[in-house]
Amino acid sequence: MRKALGAIALFFAAANVQAAIPATPVMTVYGFNGPFEVPYYTADSVGGSGSGTRAGTLVQGTSLIPCLPLRDGRPLTDQDGTPYVGFEVVVDPRQATRASTDVFKRAVAARKDLKVENHHCPSRVRHVISVRNLYALEKAPSFDPPRAGSGRAEAGVSELDRIVRAFHASSDCDGANARLTQRRTALKRAWDDFIRDNGKLGSPTTLARAKHLDYVMRTAIYEGHLGRGCNAYGACERNIIALSIRNRAVGQCQSKQGCGFPGDFQGASSSVTQYNIWDEYLTQISGLTSCFLRPDLAGNERYTKLQAMYAQSLPDVERILFGTDDDLLRVFPDNSLSDLKMMRHYYHAPAMGKCFPNHPRVEYMTGAVAKKGDDFALIANTRIEVGDKRDEGYTFEEFRFDETPERDVVRIEDNYPGFLVDARKVSLRGAGACPAYGIPSGCRAGEAGRYRKVPNWLSEGKPLGITCRLSDRGESCRDAGAVKTVEVGGVCDREMRPVAGVR
Known part of the structure; x- marks a missing residue:
């Protein structure tokens, strides 16, 4: 690790010369639900029409510092102008430890x-990767803290709850998160080992139910807005996510939605294509597969809140998964039972694709080269506002925005004065369907x-406003818990929209 840090410190030694533009950011190898290993190539073999000679692989979640290698005075690109970049690795997930979090x-x-x-790259850089595989992501690798004693275990409010808590406190759960990579597979293996070795805790059916409950609780907590904590809207949101999983595994079990057999809540809740939080990279940064119910973590502020969110939602989620129709109506009063049982989809509007119809010359650059004389800059994973056409490029400024609760606050920054972005990467196409x-x-x-884009399946179904009546303990999870009735969805909900009847 010291060697890697030394290399990073030397990278871009040109920073000491007359400074003009932002340095390239730390970027991450990421392709949603993509192959675990991504190839890189020898720079000398890369040409406009092909990738060149494979030199090795980087895995999803690898963080690196990119640069532009030059050949005959020009950056390496494919025939469409998308650059290949040299790189120095910051964190390789295959060797990552808890110390890697601070390194990143x-x-x-x-x-x-x-x-x-x-x-420009230093002359020593010999390998390149397509910038299409890189994103500027700032979430650091996540590891649970090391154990500090056994702590005081919660008794649990049900038999299934007690088993779930026993799993989180076990060495099997620890093993699932010892490494940064392939945690989804490791969690499945950990539960299988725990069930095999702990038959005294319950029957095979009961142990299997506890495993399914754990998966649904993890998904409901991390699919929801963690910042809402234990407020009424956040708790109702978690119940609705659990309901969507229940309906994908009961009544309409489809393999394309991750369900392997009727009642397969584990499969339906952890299918990457359906609940993207289970993606390889996202499990490295989120704590989704962590042992967050470990009793020795009860004094840690982050884990105390997660444990409170779990405890608040668990009784309702048990009723949703394993209860009767009457239980569904108790959890979701004043709702149509048929609508509740047909709700398998929802979307979180703020998290959907971002678009800016009031700024018609805004373009998202996956990766492009900008030029100023003999100097070149990498413009990647960012939005720009396109200016005038000049020669083979366009003037441009960076288009940035901050997301506040009510709006996107836009700012235009001229961070690359005098640079022209490659015209091949500019389309000036409209934003398309983009409702407020x-x-x-x-x-x-x-x-x-x-403004945000909407999913293509939205028009197939019936938007719902789903009512929950539950204890509101506030975003901090420390309030006394006044009982409130809250609706999630409905015509004007800007946060979440449940939809019934999508096939």
Whole structure:
């Protein structure tokens, strides 16, 4: 690790010359649900029409610092102008330890305000990877803290709850998170080992139910908005996510939705294509597969909140998964039972694709080269506002925005003065369908503060407003718990929209 840090410190030594533009950020190898290993190539073999000679692989979640290798005075690109970039690895997930979290954070912080003259690679760089595989992501690798005693275990409110808590406190659960990679597979193996070795805790059916409950609880907590904590809306959101999983495994078990057999809540809840939080990279940064109910973590602020969210939602989720129709109506009062049982889809509007119809010349750059004389810059994984056409490029400025609760606050920054972005990467196409707040027609939104794309299946179903009546303990999870009735969805909900009847 010291050797890697030394290499990073030397990378872009050009930072000491006359500074002009932002240094390239730390970027991450990421392709949603993509292959675990991504190839890189020898720079000398790469040409415009092909990838070249494979030199090795990086795995999903690898963080690195990219640069532009030059050949005959020009950056390496494919025939469409998408660059191949050289790189220095910051964290390789295959060798990552708890110390890697701080290594990553320090590298991100060091790049933030660093200015350089250009993004050219040092002469020693021999390998390249397509920038299409890279994203500027700032979430650090996540590991549970090391054990600090046994702690005081919660008794649990049900037989299944007690088994789930015993699993989280076990060495099997620890083993699932000892490494950064392939945690989804490791968690499955950990539960199988735990069930095999703990028959005294319950019958095979009971142990299997506890495993399914654990998977659904993990999905409901991490699919929901963690910042809402234990407030009424957040708890209702978790119940609705659990209901969507229940309906994918009961009544309509489809393999394309992850369900292997009727009642397969584990499969339905952890299918990457359906609940993207189970993706390889996302399990490395989120704590989704962690042992967050470990009793010795009860004094840790982050884990205390997760444990409170789990405890708040568990009784309702047990009723949703294993109860009767009457139980569903108790959890979701004043709702149509048929609508509840047909709800398998929802979307979180703020998290959908971002679009800016009031800024018609805004383009998202997956990866492009910008030029100023003999200097080249990497413009990757960012939005730009396109200016005038000049020669083989366009003037441009960076298009940035901050997401506030009500709107996207836009700012335009001229961080690359005098640079022209490759014209091959500019399309000037419109944003397409892009409703205000990601809410379909029917709600008077007033002056729109943001726009979002909507999923293609939305028009197939019936949007629902689902009512929950539950104890509100606030975002901090420390309030006394006044009983509240809250609706999630409905015509004007800007946060979440449950949909019934999508096939």
